[in-house]
Amino acid sequence: MQWGIYIHIPFCRQKCLYCDFASYAGREKDRAAYLQALEKEMRERVPRYLAKWGAPRTIYLGGGTPTALKPGQMAGLFDVLADILHGAYPVEWTVEANPGTVDFPYLSMLRKKGVNRLSFGVQSFDDTLLRRIGRIHTADQAEQAIRWAKQAGFQNLSIDLMYGLPGQTLEDLQESVERALALEPTHISIYGLQVEAGTPFARLQEQGRLALPDDETAEAMYDYMTETLPAHGYARYEISNFARPGFESRHNLSYWQNVPYLGLGAAAHSYLDGCRTENEADLSRYIEDMERGISPAREEEPRTTAIAMEEFAFLALRTAAGISRRAFGETFGVPLERVYAGAIAEMEQKGLLVSEGDAVRLTARGAKYGNLVFEAFLLDEDEAAKKL
Numbered sequence: 430m431q432w433g434i435y436i437h438i439p440f441c442r443q444k445c446l447y448c449d450f451a452s453y454a455g456r457e458k459d460r461a462a463y464l465q466a467l468e469k470e471m472r473e474r475v476p477r478y479l480a481k482w483g484a485p486r487t488i489y490l491g492g493g494t495p496t497a498l499k500p501g502q503m504a505g506l507f508d509v510l511a512d513i514l515h516g517a518y519p520v521e522w523t524v525e526a527n528p529g530t531v532d533f534p535y536l537s538m539l540r541k542k543g544v545n546r547l548s549f550g551v552q553s554f555d556d557t558l559l560r561r562i563g564r565i566h567t568a569d570q571a572e573q574a575i576r577w578a579k580q581a582g583f584q585n586l587s588i589d590l591m592y593g594l595p596g597q598t599l600e601d602l603q604e605s606v607e608r609a610l611a612l613e614p615t616h617i618s619i620y621g622l623q624v625e626a627g628t629p630f631a632r633l634q635e636q637g638r639l640a641l642p643d644d645e646t647a648e649a650m651y652d653y654m655t656e657t658l659p660a661h662g663y664a665r666y667e668i669s670n671f672a673r674p675g676f677e678s679r680h681n682l683s684y685w686q687n688v689p690y691l692g693l694g695a696a697a698h699s700y701l702d703g704c705r706t707e708n709e710a711d712l713s714r715y716i717e718d719m720e721r722g723i724s725p726a727r728e729e730e731p732r733t734t735a736i737a738m739e740e741f742a743f744l745a746l747r748t749a750a751g752i753s754r755r756a757f758g759e760t761f762g763v764p765l766e767r768v769y770a771g772a773i774a775e776m777e778q779k780g781l782l783v784s785e786g787d788a789v790r791l792t793a794r795g796a797k798y799g800n801l802v803f804e805a806f807l808l809d810e811d812e813a814a815k816k817l
Contacts, residue, residue, distance in 0.1 A: 430482035433519075433683045434475065436467070436506075437694035438495040439712055442530065446563040446633075449625035451696030451710045452493035459712060464502060466719035467694050468509050475513050478691055478701070484517035485691075487680035489525075494550075496530040500538055507542040518543055521585075521679040525550060528574035529566030536574075536581040546585040546678075547578050548616075554608040555601050558594055563629075568608070575612045585676055587616035592650040594622055595630075595640050602650050610661055615676035619654045620669050621647070651797065666749045668796055685744045687760065695725070703737075705729045734761065735808040738768060742806045746799070751790025765789065772805040 437451070440463075444454045453459075479485075488510075495503070523546040524539055539547070553559055554568040566574075578586055588609050592602050609617060624630050624639070633639040642650070655665065663671035667685065670678065683690060692699040696710035706726040709715045718725045732740075738761060745752040757765040766773065773789055776782035781795035781802050795802050 431486045431683065431688050432478060432482050433487035433489065433680050433688065433690040434485045435680075435690055435692045435697055436471075436488070436490045437692065437697040437708075438490060438492040438498060439463070439695050440492065440497045441494045442497055442527075443563060443565050446561075446629040447622060447625070448563075449628050450493065451712075453712055456712065459716070460498065460502060462716050463695070463712065464498075464506060466716045467506070469719045470693050470725065471509060471513055474691060474693065479514065479517060482689075484514070485519050486688075487521045487523070487683060487690075488519045489523045489680040491525050494527045494530060495524050496526045496535065500535050503535075504538055504542060507544075511543070521546055523548055523587075523678070523680055526574070527564075527566060528571040529564070531574050531577070533577040533580060536578050536583070540582045545583070546587070547583055548587040548589065548618075548678075549575060549578075550589045551605075551609070552589060552591045553594065553597075553601070554605040555597075558597055558601060561595055562591075572608070572612060575614070584615070586612075586614045587618060587678070588612070588614045590617065590619045592619060592621055592654065593642055593647045597642055597650075599646060599649050599653065603653060606654060606657060616670070616672045616678065617658060617663055618670050619658075621651070655793070655796075664749070665796075668747050668791075668799060682748070685748050687741060687744070687756070699726065705732065733810060735810050737761070739806060739808055742769065743803050746789075746791055746802060746806070749790065751788040754787050754789070768808070769806060776802050776805055 439452050440456060440460060441452045441454045444452060498506070522544045524544050525548045526536075527550055536547070549571065551571045552562065552564060554571065556567050559567065575586060575588070590602075590605055590609060606619075622630075622641070624634050624641075630639055634641075641647075658671040659665060662673060664674065665671050666677045667681070670681065672678070682688075689701050690699060691701060692706075692708060695708055695712050695715035697708045699706045699708075706728050709718055709725040709727065715725050738757075741757060741760060742752055745756075752765065754765045761768075773782060773784060776795065777784060779801075780792055781798060782789060783792050791799060791802060
């Protein structure tokens with residue numbers, strides 16, 4: 430049985446101005462207590478699924494900034510995990526890293542502990558843009574961190590970039606992509622900036638002080654990345670993700686392919702036995718829950734069959750493979766067309782979807798205007814019930 434483990438490290442040296450994730454800057458004093466609480470949750474929950482399903486296929490440490498932990502703290506966390514897994518190591522073990530928080534010894538320690546994939550949050554190779562969005566590293570530090578990672582023995586390296594940043598031009602993005610390509614990572618993710626409620630960027634936008642690229646420039650950025658990366662051997666396997674053959678993120682693919690995963694730590698999500706839960710997001714309350722022996726997992730709003738179908742469709746459509754008719758039928762007991770024939774026909778007519786054999790997937794134009802397709806796949810509960 431395939432399954433994965435996600436571990437959330439909610440600490441950062443400095444919170445980026447666009448970030449709405451569950452992460453905290455300036456909470457160093459809470460790290461020891463958090464790691465103790467996390468260890469307790471790991472020891473209580475991981476063995477249950479290890480016995481049920483065997484070794485996890487993937488492990489992913491995200492944040493926050495996992496590498497904000499001191500080397501000894503990170504090594505201790507891995508030692509606990511190794512003790513729990515009893516040698517049942519995953520095929521893919523990823524750690525997210527900020528280039529401003531690592532050096533060669535730190536990266537060497539990660540590799541020796543079993544980590545075999547790093548995901549560097551670079552975002553841009555323009556120092557002015559990096560300062561503008563609140564990053565703590567420079568472009569040169571990012572390049573050095575990736576060189577150190579290769580020297581430490583990592584062969585699977587991902588770089589995250591962003592477009593649509595305040596004041597960013599198409600030429601800025603082109604330079605960042607070129608510098609990323611020169612480092613020869615195996616994986617590149619490029620995300621368009623989303624201004625999320627409650628972030629400093631949202632407040633600046635409300636005040637009319639956030640100068641974002643206009644729609645025409647943002648579209649040119651999108652076109653540039655979707656044309657350039659495949660031309661350099663990076664296949665687009667998900668809307669925002671490009672990889673060399675064989676280096677797709679197995680862990681992230683599991684999210685899009687309906688594979689179960691166990692989330693550990695504050696604000697971590699789980700998808701187990703068809704049920705979705707979210708851990709207590711507040712750092713202090715998460716620690717208190719674990720100290721008092723209370724499960725931090727809170728069941729999300731109950732999922733109706735219609736909601737489950739929507740999620741299945743949305744997640745699958747994000748990938749190059751698209752929706753599998755066979756997998757949809759096996760999951761829900763009804764043919765895909767019984768539920769979505771109208772939406773599929775409409776989106777095909779608009780050139781946003783293509784139907785080939787077992788798959789229904791986005792066209793290049795559909796990937797560009799994916800929200801239109803996702804909206805078409807929303808279901809009315811009463812209408813959906815009639816089709817089941």
